[in-house]
Amino acid sequence: LGLLFEANKAVIGYFYDRRDNLKGERSYGIQPTYADRVGGGFNIFQKDLFSSQSRLTLSLSAGLKRRQRYQLRMERLSLFGGALLSDFLVGYQLLSNESFFGIGPDSREEDKSGFAHRQVTAEMSQHAMLSKRIGFHFVAGIDSNTILESKDDDIQGIAERNLPGLTDRIEMGRLQIVVSRDSRDRSVNPSKGSDATLMAGLFHDLDDQFKFWSFSADLQQHIHLFYNRILTLRLAGEAIRPLADGDIPFYYLSELGRQEIIRGFSRGRFRDRDMVLASAEYHYPVWRRANAMLFLDVGQVAHNIFSDISPGDLELGYGGGIQIWGKKKLITTFFAGKSRDELRFYFLLNQP
DSSP: OHHHHHHHHHHHHHHHTTHHHHHTOOSEEEEEEEETTTEEEEEEEEESSSSTTOEEEEEEEEOGGGOEEEEEEEEEEEEGGGTEEEEEEEEEEEEEEEEEOOBSTTOOGGGOEEEEEEEEEEEEEEEEESSSSEEEEEEEEEEEEEEEEOSOTTSOBSTTSOOTTOSSOEEEEEEEEEEEEEOOSOSSSOSSEEEEEEEEEEEEETTSSBEEEEEEEEEEEEEEEETTEEEEEEEEEEEEEEOTTOBOOGGGSEEEOSTTSSBTBOTTSEEESEEEEEEEEEEEEEETTEEEEEEEEEEEEESSHHHHOOGGGOEEEEEEEEEEEOSSSEEEEEEEEEOSSOEEEEEEESOO
16 A cells, blocks of 8 residues: 555656646647556647547557557547537557456466457447437447467467457457436536446447347446545446357457456456446545545356356455546546455556
């Protein structure tokens, strides 16, 4: 904990000396970025380039073991007199040290194998507000996926496993519909209100081998307790099913182990068709734009969450950390998560 707070004190000092970044007032600039999965880099952005509220961002990130991500994103481009807002994204990423432990809640840590996932993405989305609080989003995209040998020589390779999706390349088209409702008092560091998202997706590869649908729901409720102490409760779930005689690539399965789902486990620690998650976070201010937090995550994967869920298969993660907020977004997060497997540290800087 001492190391955690000393590191965040240095980060707070860095941003305090650069308050323009916190206020979000500049129309263009360069921001440093970092994410555990893709390493460190920069966001180069320009606001109001083609229309009011639009933002063009070039993101460049690289890390150890040849991890890398490059993205060009145009956000909130106004069309049809402002009735629709459009986003466009093209990107490339190489996740060079991903992990696979097995499928199902009984996967074992000692069965770990590694792989690299190379993906090229093109995506377009349309946004419209149905009311003051309810938004509608339509997303169309195509992802070119290639599974390669892991860049980590210390981990057993995945090539010998009989898994769907270990082919040379899969061109996956997707259509997704998202409905969201936001009643938070503010979009950044809310103190009350709720945020709910429902998403349905249809996925189909160009060779007609992989085809499936997915449905996910995510609900967060923010409760003001006292003296700016906030309790955030979250309930989320996802279900994925094949279509007709189609299959599901293993890396599209639901999973537990990302920093936003059961913190404290390795990425991809548990995978299956379905996932359910509940979490609680307690936030309290330690600075004008910084909160400390404590969290508890509970979740499970299952072949069918409606019939296979079992209290004995629930996984638990807990920990704490610090979040630093800007005027319009979360700037940095640094926290530690503990699970039955290990203690993991997470650091995010200027991530969307």
